Amino acid sequence: MRDSRLPAKRGACALILCAATAAPAGAAAQDSGGGSAYVATPKVAKVTCLRSCASKKRLRGGSVLKVTGTELAGVNRLTFHGSYGKADDLAVKVRPGSDTRLQTRVPLGAVTGPISLTTAAGGRSSLSRAVLILPPLPPAPNPELSPVPGPRVAGAPGLETGTSSTKAFVGARPGVRFSYRLSGASATSLKVELVSAADGTVVKAWTPQDVAPDVAQTVSWNGRIGRAAARPGRYSFRLTAAGADGTVARNSQTGDVQRDSFDLYDHIFPIRGPHDFGGAAGRFGAGRAGHIHQGQDTFAKCGTRLVAARGGRVKFKQYHALAGNYIVIDGDGTDVDYVYMHLDQPSPFSAGDRVYTGQTIGAVGDTGDAVGCHLHMELWTGPGWYDGGHPFDPLPSLKAWDSWS
Numbered sequence: 001m002r003d004s005r006l007p008a009k010r011g012a013c014a015l016i017l018c019a020a021t022a023a024p025a026g027a028a029a030q031d032s033g034g035g036s037a038y039v040a041t042p043k044v045a046k047v048t049c050l051r052s053c054a055s056k057k058r059l060r061g062g063s064v065l066k067v068t069g070t071e072l073a074g075v076n077r078l079t080f081h082g083s084y085g086k087a088d089d090l091a092v093k094v095r096p097g098s099d100t101r102l103q104t105r106v107p108l109g110a111v112t113g114p115i116s117l118t119t120a121a122g123g124r125s126s127l128s129r130a131v132l133i134l135p136p137l138p139p140a141p142n143p144e145l146s147p148v149p150g151p152r153v154a155g156a157p158g159l160e161t162g163t164s165s166t167k168a169f170v171g172a173r174p175g176v177r178f179s180y181r182l183s184g185a186s187a188t189s190l191k192v193e194l195v196s197a198a199d200g201t202v203v204k205a206w207t208p209q210d211v212a213p214d215v216a217q218t219v220s221w222n223g224r225i226g227r228a229a230a231r232p233g234r235y236s237f238r239l240t241a242a243g244a245d246g247t248v249a250r251n252s253q254t255g256d257v258q259r260d261s262f263d264l265y266d267h268i269f270p271i272r273g274p275h276d277f278g279g280a281a282g283r284f285g286a287g288r289a290g291h292i293h294q295g296q297d298t299f300a301k302c303g304t305r306l307v308a309a310r311g312g313r314v315k316f317k318q319y320h321a322l323a324g325n326y327i328v329i330d331g332d333g334t335d336v337d338y339v340y341m342h343l344d345q346p347s348p349f350s351a352g353d354r355v356y357t358g359q360t361i362g363a364v365g366d367t368g369d370a371v372g373c374h375l376h377m378e379l380w381t382g383p384g385w386y387d388g389g390h391p392f393d394p395l396p397s398l399k400a401w402d403s404w405s
């Protein structure tokens with residue numbers, strides 16, 4: 001069998017049959033020319049869930065899974081292939097373990113589908129049978145200080161923690177707040193870390209000094225890393241307090257994506273009340289006398305509160321015969337300009353003002369050329385509104401923001 005023909009043969013077989021008819025371990029290195037090194041080909045026999053499971057056979061984001069099989073010792077990467085082509089593939093690093101079993105954590109974004117294993121030497125398993133993966137559990141609400149679960153470590157400080165919200169928005173103020181209180185033994189060192197659940201990296205850290213016991217302390221975060229917007233997704237506050245004798249207390253274990261956790265979103269839906277997206281006439285690109293409709297109309301009662309979908313700097317606040325009262329905000333950490341029209345009153349903000357994500361900018365109205373109370377919203381690419389940018393269809397964004405706001 002020639003080396004070069006193997007991939008074509010594998011690619012042609014059906015998914016489930018592949019597992020049964022895949023070449024034997026080591027075949028990839030068989031070579032009519034001779035002389036090449038043996039490359040172990042890992043093989044997946046079974047995938048089960050070990051911890052934080054939906055059930056033994058059903059994983060969810062954040063679960064720890066176990067793979068049993070053969071030639072696993074050199075595996076350093078596990079790929080979740082998902083269900084929808086390459087776009088939903090997710091790979092995680094795997095620490096080398098035994099030849100017949102390995103374990104790793106399911107990333108939050110992984111979806112149902114086959115998995116495969118890759119070794120550092122380039123060996124690659126066939127695709128496994130589809131592994132069932134449910135969405136991760138939502139963050140556990142913990143808005144008030146509460147004792148950290150689990151047995152207290154003797155000699156370590158006692159900990160209470162709380163996190164103000166299970167949802168946060170980039171650029172909102174106040175940000176999401178993490179509070180903590182120590183009791184009993186005092187801490188000689190204290191660290192608060194903000195961990196991204198997507199990859200386990202610490203995106204921000206605080207090292208408070210001289211924290212008195214029995215007094216609540218708070219840190220807060222606005223969804224930014226420096227000036228840039230952090231990636232949307234699950235984040236957790238992790239508090240580590242060491243006592244004088246070196247014993248350590250923590251509010252959660254590595255990989256816990258519920259305790260003192262929240263989901264960060266990049267926008268909030270701007271209409272804070274019942275609303276609907278209307279019919280074809282209100283869509284982006286619909287015909288108008290002499291031009292096309294450059295935004296999306298969303299209908300709501302006049303007077304419904306309007307907030308900034310994304311904070312930024314106000315570029316224009318004006319009245320126009322067609323647009324009525326309108327305001328244009330240059331979004332922070334993005335090239336996009338956000339345009340809100342037909343407000344019932346002029347916005348209290350003026351050009352140059354800074355606005356936070358979620359801050360009230362006015363109310364739905366029908367000023368200007370409007371039939372019925374609605375928000376006409378436009379989104380423009382950089383450099384911006386009538387300034388070299390161009391409008392794009394806001395409806396997909398509005399629907400996404402609406403789904404989580």
Ligand SMILES: [Zn+2]
Pocket residue numbers: 282293295296297375376377
């Ligand atoms: Zn409109």
